Amino acid sequence: MLSLRNKDVRWAFIWLVTTAIIAVWDILFLNKPALKLVVAGFFNTFIIAFLVIFVTLLMGWMATLGLHYLQEGKHKTGYLLLNFFFNLIRSVPQVIGILLGYVAVGMCIQQGLVHSGFAIFALLSFCMGLFIFLEMADCMWERIDHYQKLDFYNAMRVCGVSQSRIINFNILWKNSRIHIFNKLISVMGIAVFLQCSVDFIISVGLSTQANQVTLPTTLGNLLANLDSKQDILAVGNTLTHPLYFPHLFFEHLQGLTVAFLIVFSLLCIHNIANGYAERHRL
Amino acid sequence: MIPERYCITIKSGNRSIVKCDDFGVGWEKINFLFGESGIGKSLLCKAVYGLLDRDELDIAVNGETYEKHCSDTLTNDIKRSGFFVFQEPSSHFNPLLRIREQLSEGSLSRRQVLDDSVRRLFENSDDKAIQKILDLYPKPFRPSGGEKQRMLLAMAFKKIDSFLESKKEDRNAVFVFDEPTGSLDNNYRNLFLSLLLEKYAQKPFTALFITHDYSIISRIHTHHKNLLSHVCFKELSRKTDTLVELHDFSSVEYLKWLDASRPPRYEQPSRQKPVLSAQANFSIFGRSYTICKDEARTIPARLTIGKGEMVYIKAASGVGKTTLAKIIMGLYRAQRFSMTLSGIDATHETPNSVWAKRIWGKKAGMVFQHADEALDLAITIRETFQGLPLAHKLNSDDIKNALAQLFDRESLTDAFLKRKVAYLSGGQKQRLNLLRTLILNTDLIILDEPLNGLDFLGVKRVLGMLEEKRRAGSSILLISHNEEIFDSLIDRERIYYLA
Numbered sequence: 001m002l003s004l005r006n007k008d009v010r011w012a013f014i015w016l017v018t019t020a021i022i023a024v025w026d027i028l029f030l031n032k033p034a035l036k037l038v039v040a041g042f043f044n045t046f047i048i049a050f051l052v053i054f055v056t057l058l059m060g061w062m063a064t065l066g067l068h069y070l071q072e073g074k075h076k077t078g079y080l081l082l083n084f085f086f087n088l089i090r091s092v093p094q095v096i097g098i099l100l101g102y103v104a105v106g107m108c109i110q111q112g113l114v115h116s117g118f119a120i121f122a123l124l125s126f127c128m129g130l131f132i133f134l135e136m137a138d139c140m141w142e143r144i145d146h147y148q149k150l151d152f153y154n155a156m157r158v159c160g161v162s163q164s165r166i167i168n169f170n171i172l173w174k175n176s177r178i179h180i181f182n183k184l185i186s187v188m189g190i191a192v193f194l195q196c197s198v199d200f201i202i203s204v205g206l207s208t209q210a211n212q213v214t215l216p217t218t219l220g221n222l223l224a225n226l227d228s229k230q231d232i233l234a235v236g237n238t239l240t241h242p243l244y245f246p247h248l249f250f251e252h253l254q255g256l257t258v259a260f261l262i263v264f265s266l267l268c269i270h271n272i273a274n275g276y277a278e279r280h281r282l
Numbered sequence: 283m284i285p286e287r288y289c290i291t292i293k294s295g296n297r298s299i300v301k302c303d304d305f306g307v308g309w310e311k312i313n314f315l316f317g318e319s320g321i322g323k324s325l326l327c328k329a330v331y332g333l334l335d336r337d338e339l340d341i342a343v344n345g346e347t348y349e350k351h352c353s354d355t356l357t358n359d360i361k362r363s364g365f366f367v368f369q370e371p372s373s374h375f376n377p378l379l380r381i382r383e384q385l386s387e388g389s390l391s392r393r394q395v396l397d398d399s400v401r402r403l404f405e406n407s408d409d410k411a412i413q414k415i416l417d418l419y420p421k422p423f424r425p426s427g428g429e430k431q432r433m434l435l436a437m438a439f440k441k442i443d444s445f446l447e448s449k450k451e452d453r454n455a456v457f458v459f460d461e462p463t464g465s466l467d468n469n470y471r472n473l474f475l476s477l478l479l480e481k482y483a484q485k486p487f488t489a490l491f492i493t494h495d496y497s498i499i500s501r502i503h504t505h506h507k508n509l510l511s512h513v514c515f516k517e518l519s520r521k522t523d524t525l526v527e528l529h530d531f532s533s534v535e536y537l538k539w540l541d542a543s544r545p546p547r548y549e550q551p552s553r554q555k556p557v558l559s560a561q562a563n564f565s566i567f568g569r570s571y572t573i574c575k576d577e578a579r580t581i582p583a584r585l586t587i588g589k590g591e592m593v594y595i596k597a598a599s600g601v602g603k604t605t606l607a608k609i610i611m612g613l614y615r616a617q618r619f620s621m622t623l624s625g626i627d628a629t630h631e632t633p634n635s636v637w638a639k640r641i642w643g644k645k646a647g648m649v650f651q652h653a654d655e656a657l658d659l660a661i662t663i664r665e666t667f668q669g670l671p672l673a674h675k676l677n678s679d680d681i682k683n684a685l686a687q688l689f690d691r692e693s694l695t696d697a698f699l700k701r702k703v704a705y706l707s708g709g710q711k712q713r714l715n716l717l718r719t720l721i722l723n724t725d726l727i728i729l730d731e732p733l734n735g736l737d738f739l740g741v742k743r744v745l746g747m748l749e750e751k752r753r754a755g756s757s758i759l760l761i762s763h764n765e766e767i768f769d770s771l772i773d774r775e776r777i778y779y780l781a
Contacts, residue, residue, distance in 0.1 A: 072634060
């Protein structure tokens with residue numbers, strides 16, 4: 001039963017309530033254009049993060065099955081090639097890989113190859129998923145490997161149960177979905193973090209193809225926005241002018257909201273993942 | 283004085299695990315406690331002994347709280363003067379202390395480490411060999427399971443010796459042996475049994491001997507007849523899902539059944555090709571094996587099983603019976619091995635795809651030894667039957683009919699089908715494990731320890747089902763340490779020995 005006594009549920013609740021309170025505060029005190037940007041940034045960031053989860057799950061699952069069937073079918077060359085390709089991806093730092101992906105997406109947008117908002121979101125998610133999915137594949141691979149060592153796997157095979165049913169239904173769905181879901185929560189955290197990092201890097205003008213104009217508004221590029229930077233600097237100002245502190249909550253809401261949403265969301269996701277792992281004794 | 287009956291209820295949260303209103307054993311007798319695996323034999327004994335975890339479980343003994351039972355003088359007396367031999371020797375031993383140190387810990391400290399009981403349990407082998415074992419730190423595979431088991435029994439015998447030497451009237455000495463012969467072959471089992479009964483004859487004590495090994499009955503009837511009046515055979519059986527009852531087990535009925543068991547009559551050998559014909563010699567994992575037809579294991583013979591035949595493979599524990607079964611099923615690849623299975627020639631080079639497409643579940647099926655590992659515990663009973671290569675998809679009624687062959691019909695409700703396999707008792711899991719393969723229409727069925735964890739009723743049901751399958755034309759290859767039962771059911775011509 002889900003209860004607030006569970007750490008994961010408690011932190012999900014805290015995240016929802018805090019976000020709702022911030023939303024109400026911003027509606028009351030943040031100017032309309034800035035509010036519109038913050039709302040768009042928040043939803044875009046989380047829509048992309050959810051799409052990344054979907055892409056990661058799909059790619060991770062396909063990669064795992066691909067490797068498994070190549071290994072079982074004794075297709076050594078195919079197995080080595082696929083493994084080499086995965087290791088190649090693994091060797092690229094995630095931030096660099098995603099940055100390059102963003103540049104490619106930016107070029108596509110500039111050349112008019114991609115028009116609709118959803119297509120842009122999907123492409124961005126794919127870029128991120130491409131450099132994250134191996135984490136999911138590793139998790140699935142470990143689970144399959146663990147069960148293959150037990151009699152469980154062979155006992156079912158000799159009864160004529162198909163390999164795809166054993167792998168997909170018995171191992172991955174029935175016996176690993178908790179592990180997979182836990183990994184997906186982590187992927188959500190990775191996606192938000194990488195998105196914000198890459199958007200921030202882009203916003204300092206590293207690329208002419210990928211920039212704040214061509215890519216959708218997210219929390220990351222909002223944070224690099226000039227107004228937000230000034231808001232963040234105002235926080236530093238309160239250290240020397242403590243009486244200025246109350247002004248932060250009325251005059252510097254854009255930057256503060258964005259910075260808080262990023263940091264607080266990451267903290268909550270971290271605690272949700274930990275709590276979920278504790279609850280299921282992973 | 284120990285009460286005649288204990289009323290014990292054990293719960294975990296809202297879930298009732300086991301309830302027994304009449305758990306009573308023979309006072310100053312050797313009590314053999316039978317019953318299917320997971321029914322609650324160990325739990326009930328541990329509850330009496332005050333060994334269960336009070337934080338994890340909600341326990342009531344004779345209407346009192348478990349705290350009160352544990353602090354009771356009688357319970358403490360039982361603990362002080364008796365001994366509890368746990369089922370799994372590895373979990374009983376401390377891996378950070380040498381076995382020698384553990385044999386002289388606590389109340390055993392005044393006794394000599396290497397005494398007569400240890401020597402007897404090790405068949406009076408060289409003291410040097412025993413000393414080597416005593417100097418070991420217990421690890422998973424070192425010493426062997428059997429050696430660890432005998433050392434554990436030696437500990438219990440030291441405590442029994444203290445009891446025998448004590449001049450004080452100690453009527454509360456209870457010695458519990460939880461599956462003490464699980465890792466012992468028949469020779470060592472008999473040595474242990476003789477020693478136990480010999481000590482008992484010197485001065486009676488209460489012993490609780492939890493076991494699935496029904497062949498102990500014959501052993502006592504043939505070799506320890508004089509002590510029969512001091513021996514109680516009891517069986518724990520299920521009344522409802524959680525309520526169990528302890529009743530007397532009729533050893534005479536068992537012996538009569540065994541005596542009446544006969545190998546099936548086979549018709550004249552047909553000219554049909556055998557279902558399985560495997561070469562006699564093979565090597566795997568750096569060891570060479572030979573299948574023989576004679577008990578002396580001198581004459582290699584092809585393993586041949588005709589249609590509708592039941593063949594039994596014998597070998598000591600750890601020799602490689604399961605390995606051979608896995609080779610026949612294509613799960614292990616022996617060097618230069620060839621066989622013919624239902625008209626399909628298979629060698630060590632036959633690709634996995636051939637086994638998957640043509641053999642597994644179609645021509646041959648296998649029941650693995652440990653139901654706990656062989657079954658998917660996360661799925662329901664109904665789901666266990668899904669995905670099998672059957673002519674038609676099984677509905678609830680089909681599954682219930684299949685289960686009815688080994689389960690009580692009354693227990694087969696829709697709710698039972700939806701129950702997770704993890705929540706079944708060991709015996710129920712074993713029956714499900716067997717049914718999953720026996721429901722298939724394969725030419726060859728390999729059964730690795732099919733009677734593991736079953737009670738007498740379960741044993742009779744499984745053997746009945748095997749006979750039905752055999753009559754229907756399936757060939758059966760048996761691997762089992764229940765030699766007494768299978769020796770009476772399988773004629774000598776159909777017994778092979780693995781060397």
